[in-house]
Amino acid sequence: MIRLEKLTKIFDTPNGQVVAARDVDMEVPQGEICVLLGPSGCGKTTALKMINRLVAPTSGKIYINGEDTSKLNDVELRRSIGYVIQQIGLFPNMTIEENICVVPKLLGWKSDKAKNRARELLDLVGLDANLFLKRFPKELSGGQQQRVGVIRALAADPPVMLMDEPFGAIDPINREIIQDEFLKMQAEIKKTIMFVSHDIDEAVKMGNKIAIFKEGIIEQYDSPDTVLAHPKNAFVADFVGADRTLKRLRLVTVEEVADPNAPTVSGHAKAKDALSAVQNSTVNVAVVIDGDHKPVGYVTAEMLEGARGNVRDLARPLPAIVPFRADLRAVVSEMFAHDIMWLATVDDNGRFVGVVTQPAVTGALGETYRRNVARAIG
Incomplete structure (x- = not known):
C-alpha cells in the first residue's frame, strides 16, 4: 500500500519558487495500479519521484505498507522499490541475466537464487530464458528490452513498483502486446504500482484508479469508470476527452x-x-x-x-x-x-x-x- 499525506514539493529557481506538487493526498491499495495523468509540468512525475526520494519532498509524508519512509536511508528505500522508466536503462555491457540480477546481488542473494529468479521472470513475460539470458541488450528489440526493464524492477520482489511512462517509446502494436503481458503478470504477482502516463487510453486500460493532476494539485482521484462517466470539473472533462463515453467501452467485457x-x-x-x-x-x-x-x-x-x-x-x-x-x-x-x-x-x-x-x-x-x-x- 502507498499512502501520500500532504505531499508538497517547491523548487527554488532564479525566477522564484515553483510549486510542483501541493498537498497531494492519496492512497493506493495493496495490489492495485494507480495511474497519474495530467498535462506536461502538472507534477505527476515529481510526485512519483518523491516516493523513492529521487526528488526530496519539501513537506508531507510517504508511507509504504504503513511504514514512514522518512525513517529509511536513500539506498535502503530505493532497493525496496522497483523502478521502471521510459528509457529502460539496461546496462549495455551486461547480459540480460546480469541486468536482472543487479539488485538481488546488491541485497546479498546467492548467485543460484538470483539466476533462477531471472529465468522465472523471463518466462513470465513470454521470453525464452534459454535464448535470452546470455544475450546483451543490443541484441534485443525495443519491445523485448522494455520487458526486461520491467522484470528487472521485479527481480528482488519489491512490494511497490514505480513506473514512469514505461511503454511510451514503444510502437502502438508492441505497446498493446506489452501492456497485455504486464496485466497478465500483475494478475499473478499483485504488486502495488504507481504509474505515470500521458495517455488516457493507457490509463483506462491499466489502472484500478486514476489521479488527474493540474498545476501540482489532484483534480480527481477515482476509478477509470467514474472519472469517465462523472468528471469532477471542466478541466477533467476536457482532459479525458469528448469521447469519454466511448472510452468506457474498454472497461466492460x-x-x-x-x-x-x-x-x-x-x-x-x-x-x-x-x-x-x-x-x-x-x-x-x-x-x-x-x-x-x-x-x-x-x-x-x-x-x-x-x-x-x-x-x-x-x-x-x-x-x-x-x-x-x-x-x-x-x-x-x-x-x-x-x-x-x-x-x-x-x-x-x-x-x-x-x-x-x-x-x-x-x-x-x-x-x-x-x-x-x-x-x-x-
Missing part, C-alpha cells in the same frame, strides 16, 4: 453483458421445430451450433416460417463472432462494420456462450450513471 440464455438450435433440427426457439428470442434469432457447441450460423423466424427441411439448409453464416474476453470496443466495431444489432460470443475453446446485443451495450454504459444517481439520492 463481452462476458459481463452477453445473454447466456440466448436460443440455439442444432443444424439437424427441423425448421418447423426450431421456429418456437427463434420466436422466444429477444433479437428474433437463434444461433445454429454444431456437435461441439460451436456456432456455425444463424436463422430468423422469417427464414423458418413455412420452410421445410433441416435448419442447416436454411442457416446463414454469422457476420462476426467475438471472444467473451474481448471488451465492448470490439463489439461496437463489429456491429458498425456489419450493420447488425447482435453478435454471437464464444469462449476460449470456440464454444458458443451467448449473444451480446446493442441494448445490452447501452445498458452497461448507463450502469455507472444509475449507480451514482442512486448513491446521490440515498
Whole structure:
C-alpha cells in the first residue's frame, strides 16, 4: 500500500519558487495500479519521484505498507522499490541475466537464487530464458528490452513498483502486446504500482484508479469508470476527452453483458421445430451450433416460417463472432462494420456462450450513471 499525506514539493529557481506538487493526498491499495495523468509540468512525475526520494519532498509524508519512509536511508528505500522508466536503462555491457540480477546481488542473494529468479521472470513475460539470458541488450528489440526493464524492477520482489511512462517509446502494436503481458503478470504477482502516463487510453486500460493532476494539485482521484462517466470539473472533462463515453467501452467485457440464455438450435433440427426457439428470442434469432457447441450460423423466424427441411439448409453464416474476453470496443466495431444489432460470443475453446446485443451495450454504459444517481439520492 502507498499512502501520500500532504505531499508538497517547491523548487527554488532564479525566477522564484515553483510549486510542483501541493498537498497531494492519496492512497493506493495493496495490489492495485494507480495511474497519474495530467498535462506536461502538472507534477505527476515529481510526485512519483518523491516516493523513492529521487526528488526530496519539501513537506508531507510517504508511507509504504504503513511504514514512514522518512525513517529509511536513500539506498535502503530505493532497493525496496522497483523502478521502471521510459528509457529502460539496461546496462549495455551486461547480459540480460546480469541486468536482472543487479539488485538481488546488491541485497546479498546467492548467485543460484538470483539466476533462477531471472529465468522465472523471463518466462513470465513470454521470453525464452534459454535464448535470452546470455544475450546483451543490443541484441534485443525495443519491445523485448522494455520487458526486461520491467522484470528487472521485479527481480528482488519489491512490494511497490514505480513506473514512469514505461511503454511510451514503444510502437502502438508492441505497446498493446506489452501492456497485455504486464496485466497478465500483475494478475499473478499483485504488486502495488504507481504509474505515470500521458495517455488516457493507457490509463483506462491499466489502472484500478486514476489521479488527474493540474498545476501540482489532484483534480480527481477515482476509478477509470467514474472519472469517465462523472468528471469532477471542466478541466477533467476536457482532459479525458469528448469521447469519454466511448472510452468506457474498454472497461466492460463481452462476458459481463452477453445473454447466456440466448436460443440455439442444432443444424439437424427441423425448421418447423426450431421456429418456437427463434420466436422466444429477444433479437428474433437463434444461433445454429454444431456437435461441439460451436456456432456455425444463424436463422430468423422469417427464414423458418413455412420452410421445410433441416435448419442447416436454411442457416446463414454469422457476420462476426467475438471472444467473451474481448471488451465492448470490439463489439461496437463489429456491429458498425456489419450493420447488425447482435453478435454471437464464444469462449476460449470456440464454444458458443451467448449473444451480446446493442441494448445490452447501452445498458452497461448507463450502469455507472444509475449507480451514482442512486448513491446521490440515498
